[in-house]
Amino acid sequence: KDPSEPATVAQTLINLLTTPFTLPSGHEIFINASVGISLFPDDANSVTELIQHADMAMYLAKQEGRNTYRYHTEALSIAAKERLILETRLRYALTAGEFILHYQPLIHARSGQVVGVEALVRWQPPGKAMVPPGKFIPIAEETGLIVPLGEWVLRTACAQGRAWMNAGLPPFVMAVNLSVRQFQSANLIELTQRVLTETEFPANCLELELTESMFMEH
Numbered sequence: 001k002d003p004s005e006p007a008t009v010a011q012t013l014i015n016l017l018t019t020p021f022t023l024p025s026g027h028e029i030f031i032n033a034s035v036g037i038s039l040f041p042d043d044a045n046s047v048t049e050l051i052q053h054a055d056m057a058m059y060l061a062k063q064e065g066r067n068t069y070r071y072h073t074e075a076l077s078i079a080a081k082e083r084l085i086l087e088t089r090l091r092y093a094l095t096a097g098e099f100i101l102h103y104q105p106l107i108h109a110r111s112g113q114v115v116g117v118e119a120l121v122r123w124q125p126p127g128k129a130m131v132p133p134g135k136f137i138p139i140a141e142e143t144g145l146i147v148p149l150g151e152w153v154l155r156t157a158c159a160q161g162r163a164w165m166n167a168g169l170p171p172f173v174m175a176v177n178l179s180v181r182q183f184q185s186a187n188l189i190e191l192t193q194r195v196l197t198e199t200e201f202p203a204n205c206l207e208l209e210l211t212e213s214m215f216m217e218h
Contacts, residue, residue: 003039010035010069034061035069043072086131087139093123094149100124101156106173116173116207119157121149137179146179151191153177158201165202175207183210 013033020028036058044050053072061070093099103117123131140146154176161174182188196203 003042006037006039007069007071010037014067014069032067034058034066036061036072037069038072083139086136087143089125090123090136090139090143090145093125094145094152098123098125099149099152101153101160103160106175114172116175116205118175118177118209119153119160120177121153141179141181144181146181147185150179150182151195154192155195155199158195158199158206161205162199162201171202171205173207174201174205175209177209177211179211 010033013035017031017033020030022028036054036056038044038050038053038057040050043053053076056076057070057072060076061068064070100122102120102122104120105114106116106118107113108115121133121137123133123136125131137146140149157174157176161172165171178188185191192206192208195201196206
């Protein structure tokens with residue numbers, strides 16, 4: 001009846017869970033809740049849609065610190081649809097060869113000399129605006145597509161480095177970013193060795209960079 005009622009219920013549940021549960025073994029268990037709220041008929045008319053929208057709101061509550069509640073909004077539905085479309089396009093882009101690498105110079109601060117480059121992946125759908133990495137990298141990591149994409153980046157960067165050296169450039173550093181999933185992969189060393197062998201790029205010139213987010217997890 002009142003759109004504010006679910007918030008009262010949600011906050012009551014959250015408050016009740018602040019007291020730890022004591023197990024028979026004597027251990028204390030702490031539980032918190034992230035609550036998503038969708039309203040009938042404002043947000044949806046069917047049970048399925050209401051649950052889906054509440055689910056979106058729950059994930060928003062998790063993103064915004066957990067142990068809280070959030071209401072569903074139209075903006076959430078739009079963002080979810082856009083993400084689904086982007087994920088579908090991303091899967092196609094990998095097989096269609098829509099990714100390109102940009103190379104950012106690495107400059108020695110004291111001498112001012114270029115000592116290498118950092119390979120940065122970009123998504124360029126044909127006839128459309130370039131998709132910024134901030135939009136597609138998180139989706140690639142969530143879906144696991146970052147693993148084949150990361151392998152493509154590594155192989156392409158090393159092949160380009162070898163081509164530049166063959167053209168007369170002196171040995172230089174080729175920096176390639178690793179995602180969390182790649183770093184945790186059991187075959188990372190084997191993959192790197194295979195790529196270096198195939199491309200004939202010098203191992204001592206390859207630099208694998210670990211992202212800040214990787215360290216934030218631990």
